[in-house]
Amino acid sequence: MSANAGTALSLEDFTRILRESAGEDEAVDLSGDIADVPFTDLGYDSLALLEVTGRITRDYEVTIPEEDLDGAETPRAFVDLVNSALAGR
Known part of the structure; x- marks a missing residue:
């Protein structure tokens, strides 16, 4: 079981994962x-x-349906989507 499994995703955690996974535009x-x-x-x-x-x-052991991702256009919306999925398990 992952250390983050069952834990809510914070905006700070999301930003860290964003940097680590996808890099960061210098601008x-x-x-x-x-x-x-x-x-x-x-x-x-x-x-x-x-x-x-x-x-x-992988880290939070939660599945986010691809169709739900389409509506998550901001970090807040993405974090809310993940936390809703975590709460619904």
């Missing part, structure tokens, strides 16, 4: 308030988010 400061900034404005495309989703699936 974007992820340390600021990015919760409601669209991923496209942060320099992340759908492929980068699939990498992040895979990491969260």
Whole structure:
């Protein structure tokens, strides 16, 4: 069992995973308030988010349906989606 399994995902954890999985555009400061900034404005495309989703699936032992990801266009929406999936297990 993963150390994060069953634990809620925080925005800080998500940002760390985003950096580790998909890198960081030098023109974007992820340390600021990015919760409601669209991923496209942060320099992340759908492929980068699939990498992040895979990491969260492994680390948090939760499955996020691909069709649900389409509506998660900001870090806050993505974190809320993961936490809803965690709560529904």
